[in-house]
Amino acid sequence: MNALAIDNLDISYGDSKVTHGIGFNVAEGESFALVGESGSGKTTVLKAIAGMAKSWTGSISVFGEQRTHGIDRGFARQCQMVFQDPYGSLHPRKTVDATLSEPMAIHGMGDSGARVDEVMQSVGLDRRFRFRFPHQLSGGQRQRVAIARALILKPRLLLLDEPTSALDVSVQAEILNLLKRLRREQGLTYLMVTHNLPVVSFLCDRLAVMRHGRVVEIADVGQLKRGEMQDPYSRELTRFSAAHPQT
Numbered sequence: 581m582n583a584l585a586i587d588n589l590d591i592s593y594g595d596s597k598v599t600h601g602i603g604f605n606v607a608e609g610e611s612f613a614l615v616g617e618s619g620s621g622k623t624t625v626l627k628a629i630a631g632m633a634k635s636w637t638g639s640i641s642v643f644g645e646q647r648t649h650g651i652d653r654g655f656a657r658q659c660q661m662v663f664q665d666p667y668g669s670l671h672p673r674k675t676v677d678a679t680l681s682e683p684m685a686i687h688g689m690g691d692s693g694a695r696v697d698e699v700m701q702s703v704g705l706d707r708r709f710r711f712r713f714p715h716q717l718s719g720g721q722r723q724r725v726a727i728a729r730a731l732i733l734k735p736r737l738l739l740l741d742e743p744t745s746a747l748d749v750s751v752q753a754e755i756l757n758l759l760k761r762l763r764r765e766q767g768l769t770y771l772m773v774t775h776n777l778p779v780v781s782f783l784c785d786r787l788a789v790m791r792h793g794r795v796v797e798i799a800d801v802g803q804l805k806r807g808e809m810q811d812p813y814s815r816e817l818t819r820f821s822a823a824h825p826q827t
């Protein structure tokens with residue numbers, strides 16, 4: 581089954597249409613990247629799937645269920661988003677414990693204490709951080725909390741919006757390794773926006789290249805690694821990445 585099926589997706593902000601006829605599928609257990617030009621609508625696609633960009637036409641289906649435009653609690657248990665900036669995405673006056681317990685209370689799930697313990701352990705956060713506030717944590721620890729919060733309801737699909745780009749170089753690899761391990765251990769499916777092609781090679785199976793609000797190419801990561809992308813813009817992107825290696 582596909583974890584995600586996107587068809588003919590047009591997303592607008594007010595009168596301005598940002599994406600045009602986006603279509604791609606992500607298989608269950610697959611890790612799929614959206615790359616491409618800045619402003620081409622990558623984050624907007626994630627937001628539409630997550631219910632944060634409301635004005636869209638076309639079809640979004642998650643594990644075979646059509647996404648509606650409204651708030652959908654059942655959907656939140658299937659799919660969660662992790663944002664680029666863990667400092668901005670965590671509530672400054674909530675402890676790690678409160679941040680992780682709250683979604684469980686909202687969804688009426690019992691025994692949050694044990695689940696908070698379990699999820700903190702799975703993302704490599706020591707117990708002593710449980711009652712700390714975001715400003716008392718490092719950037720990498722904050723991103724672990726953000727990933728833990730995304731996982732607390734046991735979703736099967738994670739939407740990752742540049743999950744390492746706001747972190748120090750030395751911490752990026754730790755978080756990428758964590759994401760790789762979590763996917764393997766929990767059978768997760770990832771849809772990830774990134775500017776970093778080496779990250780795509782490390783963590784993803786396939787990628788879609790976006791430009792001007794359209795998907796110009798969908799390829800296997802093997803094609804990316806072998807320099808066998810077809811579209812001229814994709815080739816330009818790969819050449820640029822090779823000439824300006826990121827960490």
Ligand SMILES: Nc1ncnc2c1ncn2[C@@H]1O[C@H](COP(=O)(O)OP(=O)(O)OP(=O)(O)O)[C@@H](O)[C@H]1O
Nearest residue numbers: 593598616617618619620621622623624625773775
């Ligand atoms: N809330 C908003 N209201 C109006 N326009 C927006 C809003 N958010 C994004 N946009 C516009 O939508 C377009 C796509 O933005 P989006 O953030 O999806 O691009 P992106 O491909 O993720 O870019 P980047 O790689 O720079 O993060 C841009 O032109 C942006 O200015």
